[in-house]
Amino acid sequence: xxxxxxxxxxxxxxxxxxxxxxxxxxxxxxxxxxxxxxxxxxxxxxxxxxxxxxxxxxxxxxxxxxxxxxxxxxxxxxxxxxxxxxxxxxxxxxxxxxxxxxxxxxxxxxxxxxxxxxxxxxxxxxxxxxxxxxxxxxxxxx
Numbered sequence: 001x002x003x004x005x006x007x008x009x010x011x012x013x014x015x016x017x018x019x020x021x022x023x024x025x026x027x028x029x030x031x032x033x034x035x036x037x038x039x040x041x042x043x044x045x046x047x048x049x050x051x052x053x054x055x056x057x058x059x060x061x062x063x064x065x066x067x068x069x070x071x072x073x074x075x076x077x078x079x080x081x082x083x084x085x086x087x088x089x090x091x092x093x094x095x096x097x098x099x100x101x102x103x104x105x106x107x108x109x110x111x112x113x114x115x116x117x118x119x120x121x122x123x124x125x126x127x128x129x130x131x132x133x134x135x136x137x138x139x140x141x142x
Contacts, residue, residue, distance in 0.1 A: 001034070001086075005086065008052075009086070009089055009090055009093055010093070012041050012090050012093075012095060013090060013093035013094040014097065014099070015089075016094040017094055017097045017098065017099050017100050018099075018100055020094075021098075021100045021101050021104075022095070022098040022100065023094075023095055028095060029052075029095050029096060030095075030096065033062065033065075033066055036061075036062065036065050036066070037058065037062045039062075040057075040058055040061040040062060040065075041058055042116040044057055044058055058097040070092065073088055074088055076091065105138065105141050108141070109135055109138040109139050111138075112134035112135035112137070112138045113132075113135045
């Protein structure tokens, strides 16, 4: 991949994120990575590695597992056709970017803090927030 390919990848991922938002499905890369991390953490805790050394091993297993899967899938796809490997990279970059959804979730928190609903027009009078519970609920979704 040369510089123009990297630029195309970044622009493509940003465009997909802006148009479609973060994809929601069971095998989202972040969900898979979270499940893998939990499996590794439980295995390390089971053998008593729950301190700093266990944390270092967990980091290595998480990062190594993620990069290993990415590289292996990319290698196989590249052998089939270079555009398939590029599509894999684009899919992962788009899936991991999630800028649009982070912005939407942040706006929900802001609206809850300001005491207005997300669909309320900004020119309408805004009630004072009674408590922080709605903002906390919105923040949990970030």
